[in-house]
Amino acid sequence: AQTVTQSQPEMSVQEAETVTLSCTYDTSESNYYLFWYKQPPSRQMILVIRQEAYKQQNATENRFSVNFQKAAKSFSLKISDSQLGDTAMYFCAFMKPPWSDKLIFGTGTRLQVFP
Amino acid sequence: NAGVTQTPKFRILKIGQSMTLQCTQDMNHNYMYWYRQDPGMGLKLIYYSVGAGITDKGEVPNGYNVSRSTTEDFPLRLELAAPSQTSVYFCASSYGQEGEQFFGPGTRLTVL
Numbered sequence: 001a002q003t004v005t006q007s008q009p010e011m012s013v014q015e016a017e018t019v020t021l022s023c024t025y026d027t028s029e030s031n032y033y034l035f036w037y038k039q040p041p042s043r044q045m046i047l048v049i050r051q052e053a054y055k056q057q058n059a060t061e062n063r064f065s066v067n068f069q070k071a072a073k074s075f076s077l078k079i080s081d082s083q084l085g086d087t088a089m090y091f092c093a094f095m096k097p098p099w100s101d102k103l104i105f106g107t108g109t110r111l112q113v114f115p
Numbered sequence: 116n117a118g119v120t121q122t123p124k125f126r127i128l129k130i131g132q133s134m135t136l137q138c139t140q141d142m143n144h145n146y147m148y149w150y151r152q153d154p155g156m157g158l159k160l161i162y163y164s165v166g167a168g169i170t171d172k173g174e175v176p177n178g179y180n181v182s183r184s185t186t187e188d189f190p191l192r193l194e195l196a197a198p199s200q201t202s203v204y205f206c207a208s209s210y211g212q213e214g215e216q217f218f219g220p221g222t223r224l225t226v227l
Contacts, residue, residue, distance in 0.1 A: 004157070033213070045158075045205060045218035091157050102148075102173050103216065105157025 004094050006106035013082045014114050020067075021077045021109045023092030029053075032096040034068065034075045035103070040088040048090070051075065079111075087113045116141050119219035121206050127225045128196040136191040136222050138206030146209045147189040148216065149173075149181065151202040158205060164189055165212070196226045 003026045013019035025034070036048040051059045051068050058066050063083075067076045079086055092106040122137045140147065145166045150158035150173075160173030164183040178200060180192040189208075193200060203223050207216040 043203065043221045045207075047215055050215070093157070098212070102160035102163070103158070105159070107155065107157050 004092050004104050004106040006092055006109050008109045009107075010110045010112070012112045012114060013079075015082055015084060017082055018078060018080045019082055019111065021079075021090050021092075021111065023075045023077070023106060025073050025075065025092070025094050027073070027094065027096060029096045032094060034066075035093040035095070036064070036066070036075075036077045037091045037093060037105075038086075038088045039091065039108070040085075045091075049077065082113045084113050084115065087111060118142065119206055119208055119217050121204075121219035121222050123222060124220065125223045127227060128193075129227060130196060130198065132196050133192070133194050134196070134224075136193070136204055136206075136224075138189045138191065138219060139187050140189075140206075140208040140217070141187065142208060142210070142217065143186060144208035144210045144214070144217075145186065146212060146214070146216075147183065148207040148209075149179070149189070149191045150205045150207065151175065151200075152205060152221075153202050161191065161204075193224075198226050200224065201226045 005024045032053045034051045038046045038048050049061045049064050063080045065078045089108045091108045094104045119140045148163045149161040152158045159175050162181040164170045170181050203221045205221045206219040209216045
């Protein structure tokens with residue numbers, strides 16, 4: 001069975017600094033997707049970034065980038081120039097074929113950005 | 116577009132009561148999903164649908180039922196509510212099975 005592990009229940013960072021959130025996963029599949037979702041206090045789940053396993057290049061979205069290490073089954077999220085609005089729960093998630101199956105979520109990391 | 120909308124936002128049920136959580140999307144997505152999020156946990160899939168008239172079980176389907184009579188709507192029915200069903204429920208939709216899932220704002224349900 002696939003599992004997603006986020007070993008950091010809570011993280012904090014000062015505004016404008018950089019923070020990295022960790023995620024590891026376990027799968028025997030070679031083709032899959034990995035995601036980072038943000039859940040602010042409003043509870044809305046927002047997709048931050050998505051990585052396709054067959055792509056070696058790490059995905060980036062503005063201040064958000066990932067370090068995808070396929071062999072190590074590691075998928076960390078780096079947030080640069082942290083902003084107060086980045087304060088939220090961050091969930092790592094995994095999806096495999098046949099795709100219509102579930103997103104498998106980690107337990108989340110609570111990130112607090114301080115002024 | 117309103118995206119994915121859910122009603123109600125909050126609800127308190129007594130043990131044994133029933134209710135339906137409503138979910139509607141206006142993006143013409145064929146795939147729709149119901150998740151639950153327990154405190155301190157990630158989301159777990161309850162049911163999903165790949166199109167009108169087609170539904171299938173997810174990871175935690177017991178105690179729930181769904182139907183999908185239209186592309187837009189995907190209601191989740193709770194029969195005989197139990198305290199273990201206290202959770203936040205999220206509906207999501209996607210275009211295609213590899214498409215990005217768009218989430219609704221969630222329904223916080225408490226069963227006492």
